[in-house]
Amino acid sequence: MAHTDDRDRRDRTGRRGSGRRPAGPGGHGPAATRRALRREAPSTVAVVADAAGFTAMRRYRTFAFADHHTYLRQTEGLLRSLTAQGIHTRVGLFDPADYEHFCVQERIDPDTPDSRTRYVAEVAATGATVRYRGQPIGRLLPLLLDGWERQDTWERATELLAGLGPCTDCGEDIGAAALDEAARLLVRITGSAGPGTHHLVCSVTGETGPLVAVLHTGSAPRGAPAPPAPATGGGAAEELVFRAVLAAGIATERPGGVVMRTVRGGGEDGGEEVRGWSLTGGRLRPLSEAEVFSAYCTDARTGEPVPPEPGLLYRAGFPLSRPGTADGPNSADGPDGPDGPEEEEKREGREG
Known part of the structure; x- marks a missing residue:
């Protein structure tokens, strides 16, 4: 067990300290330091854009949403919350068919939150995301679909060219x-x-x-x-x-x-x-x-x-x-x- 006495609570000038932990950047404590670090850790949120895809996801027991409209409203709330914290946030498209293929390739169970998290990290790595700037979810979804289609077209065209x-x-x-x-x-x-x-x-x-x-x-x-x-x-x-x-x-x-x-x-x-x-x-x-x-x-x-x-x-x-x-x-x-x-x-x- 760590022990600290009065001699340990003296600063470099020889004055007695308060016994508190060293202050973080800007004179803030550990909690503020963690919040500052959190702001420098970007986030990626992947959204199931259409009703058909949402229905496909509902077959997974761990997918805890029953209504697509509510799901989109809660997703928008999450995005606004991240932005309010000063966190750089990007949004991608969660495609159920591609997710299933990803889980087969990675040999992981698709019916777990961890697998969905790994898939979102893969979406972030492909670059098929857009930056969230506070726009309503209804305006954001068409941008996501455009980006996804562009990525899919790029992959098909370059695969065709590489095979010639x-x-x-x-x-x-x-x-x-x-x-x-x-x-x-x-x-x-x-x-x-x-x-x-x-x-x-x-x-x-x-x-x-x-x-x-x-x-x-x-x-x-x-x-x-x-x-x-x-x-x-x-x-x-x-x-x-x-x-x-x-x-x-x-x-x-x-x-x-x-x-x-x-x-x-x-x-x-x-x-x-x-x-x-x-x-x-x-x-x-x-x-x-x-x-x-x-x-x-x-x-x-x-x-x-x-x-x-x-x-x-x-x-x-x-x-x-x-x-x-x-x-x-x-x-x-x-x-x-x-x-x-x-x-x-x-x-x-x-x-x-």
């Missing part, structure tokens, strides 16, 4: 070469699109379902305020996934396409415009104005025509091929030269 191996003729890694080409094409598209905010969608057919990636990018016109950051906070992650999906279409030569919707916020036309490219045989072919109009004004599920959007301009996609290739005269007369996409459209109109 080297080219039998030149020995070059097919997936790596496709990623380089996808990066070049993305720079070409965004660099030629001009000022404004751009919403790009790339879709590629896949064996286990379509691969779809979304990217928000762009710049404000001169003198206009800068465009807001994407609501999902995806940023660089969006771009990586977009390039991976486009590379998957290039490498496998599966059909797909890219659509770019632009909000000018100024300029001579103003309003919004849309352009498109068809991904065929591993190459992006610009769609004509009529093809873009047809694609946008046709219901993808039924094939029935839908009315055009008021104020939306349907533009032809501009060529993206390298100089001297067969897909189009895109050398010195490219978007950085005298005959950029707008001049090319005007020339085609005169020739037509």
